Amino acid sequence: AQSVAQPEDQVNVAEGNPLTVKCTYSVSGNPYLFWYVQYPNRGLQFLLKYITGDNLVKGSYGFEAEFNKSQTSFHLKKPSALVSDSALYFCAVRALTYNTDKLIFGTGTRLQVFP
């Protein structure tokens, strides 16, 4: 069964420093991987996806993610963090069967960027 794991409940980083939010996955077949961000009292906003091709995927708001097949990881990165990046981040994997197409989410990582 498909699953993702986010090993860190919280990540703290100073503004201007690079940030990394970790995600590992377990899938059968080729993975379709996603990152979403959730601001307080809001729904989830799509950041980026990996389907195939380049291992470095660029997304919204300056975020990117690095797909590593050998380590089964899909870490979210940003070269220079902003205070406004503080939010809850979810990694997700697509579970596609003959009768459904759903996302399976990790437990989330809270990113706190300090001024």
Next chain:
Amino acid sequence: DAGVTQSPTHLIKTRGQQVTLRCSPKSGHDTVSWYQQALGQGPQFIFQYYEEEERQRGNFPDRFSGHQFPNYSSELNVNALLLGDSALYLCASSWSSGGAGEQYFGPGTRLTVT
């Protein structure tokens, strides 16, 4: 282009009552999925609707039911509410014939059961 909309924003109900939540998908999308997000957790898949039919259901009891209308909008119904049903309910829409499975989420309905 309107995104996914949900109503109401907040709802307070008493144990044993019934609730209906509504969702309008993003323009051009024909598939609606519902997720439950408990406090401090990631979203959990409830079920998905396509062509007005329920597809695979997640690990949720029959108290949770839904419907999709010809205009692709959807409702989530929960009967005999329990305290544990308190959560943020998220609707997501997608297009069955394209994309890589990314789903676009609405702002959610915060349900509190007292």
